Amino acid sequence: MASLKIHSLKTPSLSLSSKWNLRSSFPGTFPNNIRFSRSQQQSHRFFVVTAAPAPGSSSKKPIVPAAPTSSPSSSSSKKPTVLVAEKLGEAGLALLRHHANVDCCYNLSPEELRIKVAHCDALIVRSATKVNRTVFESSGGRLKVIGRAGVGIDNVDLAAATEHGCLVVNAPTANTIAAAEHGIALLTAMARNVAQADASMKSGKWQRSKNVGVSLVGKRIAVLGFGKVGSEVARRAKGLGMHVIAHDPYAPADLAHVIGVELVGLKEAIATADFISLHMPLTPATSKMLNAEAFSKMKKGVRIINVARGGVIDEDALWRALNGGIVAQAALDVFSEEPPSKDNKLVQHEKVTVTPHLGASTMEAQVGCSIDISTFSLFPDKVTKRSIGMFLQEEVAIEIAEAVVGALKGELAATAVNAPMVPAEVLNELKPYVKLAEKLGRLAVQLVSGGRGVKTVKVSYTSSRAELDTRLLRAMITKGIIEPICNVYVNLVNADYTAKQRGLRIMEERIYLDGSSESPLESIEVQIANVESKFASAKSSVGEISVKGRVKDGIPRLTKVGSFGVDVSLEGSIILCSQVDQPGMIGKVGSILGEENVNVSFMSVGRIAPRMHAVMAIGVDEQPRKESLKRIGEVPAIEELVFLKL
Ligand SMILES: NC(=O)C1=CN([C@@H]2O[C@H](COP(=O)(O)OP(=O)(O)OC[C@H]3O[C@@H](n4cnc5c(N)ncnc54)[C@H](O)[C@@H]3O)[C@@H](O)[C@H]2O)C=CC1
């Protein structure tokens, strides 16, 4: 008989549940004029999953404390702490307070922020707070969610967040209209010298001829970045009688078509426009996109509006273009450094109209209101589902609080920036497979006893679906494999990064099945190559540890260990025994467990041929004592035995 080794590993669990309804969860919290329009009305809302460690898994920081029960006044010490570092609307704060200890602390210095984050589970910022690598390092692993109460996340170091397993969520829709309206406000104010005339009158002058403006009707405006804000600017510019063109390499042509905008290349956009309005994010690719070369190709007398980010313009080049007569005027809401210095030469330039990053700052965007679109006459025949969503303004504070609380509860976090986003309906369907994936990873790694370390994992997905998004599944297999062997917390955010860091290569393979594609997956198989196993029968014919499972009636099940077919539910814990197949084995093992007061939930025997080698999988509710397992191992036909905690 092979020597008996008993292995037991304590593991965290994955928690998933459906999205909660804010208003019904917190009756009376929100004024009736606040609508949760996106979550209730848009079928295409995206969610991501974050996983919560099980209570008591002390080696990993529990980022998701138990959700409050019925009473919001339950012990504050059990609540997570959310640091709100910039001003946030009251309704958002009220929502946060139901779930967290909320620490509103504005105008923190970088040093103060670093000290504070060590005591916080989540941090909410707007555009003024720089959430750089040192912030994550200072948090000591506690910070698990960054909420950006707005769109642009260029003030958050996403790579550092991902490396630290910190989910970044933003509020991508609530300030769209505000930003678009501010773009139009700057366009019209600049064209008619409103700011200059106002300043001149206030200094006691009456200068009419000096402030003659230009008309907009019939002029060509190039919208660079045809996303949420850009497309709303385009609609409004069309309403002003302008000829609108747009450049955006990733924009959907159908939206441009619906609005009546022509999508053109960058060269054409900047060479032919009378006005250029910027609406792209600040990324390495868009940084200083309007530089000296770009200005040199523009039409003489062009006017520039920037409500996006200061960094998309080379500000020195703009200053020279203004002085050289290429650019007639500029209207800037954003600057590469905010606030800019008092003597900033663009701020002081007489041809430049400036505002202090006011794009998102309307009562409606920040404090919230609802708009009755039946009174809205703008393009009534062309209002798309997307634009309806825009007009129903959800305030930024609610949008971000909802996302942060969701992420902290370990449920579904909306609007993740550094994790794969999966449509809600796809996620619902994948839930049991996500659980299966994690459990198979956890099982497989517990079967490893040595060798050259877990370096290569092959995952085979058998499915009859042509399209299968495996990112969630891969992340959960990675979680299942890494967490039992390393002291790290793995979630959807950092799974790929953590695997790479540890030299773990996950190779994925799709096996196409003919037949009905009703369920997304027929089975998942996880194989670990080049390792020794503490349970030799778990090795397949090619020498890899192999476990396979499927979902039946919504429950994940183990269907194969090595070459042996079994069928056990992946719940509780499992004892795997390899044995010589003979009568009475189930009874013998079952009665030992019964005598030891261990409840058996199921048993399944897989064998190659009658009376040959077989594998018995026994599901148990309680962890058996070492002595109980020893007694099973002493049954003469049992060759090896392993206890696996799921
Ligand atoms: N001034 C303010 O207070 C506010 C500023 N913003 C800024 O406005 C910008 C746009 O915001 P949203 O429309 O909500 O974002 P969005 O993500 O909906 O749209 C951005 C668009 O830019 C496009 N894009 C990316 N790279 C590009 C490139 N190289 N050339 C042309 N287009 C490119 C994308 O395809 C996308 O369609 C962001 O920079 C955001 O931070 C947003 C709200 C308020």
Ligand SMILES: O=C(O)C(=O)COP(=O)(O)O
């Ligand atoms: O949402 C954005 O991208 C903005 O620029 C708005 O910034 P704010 O939240 O007003 O500091």
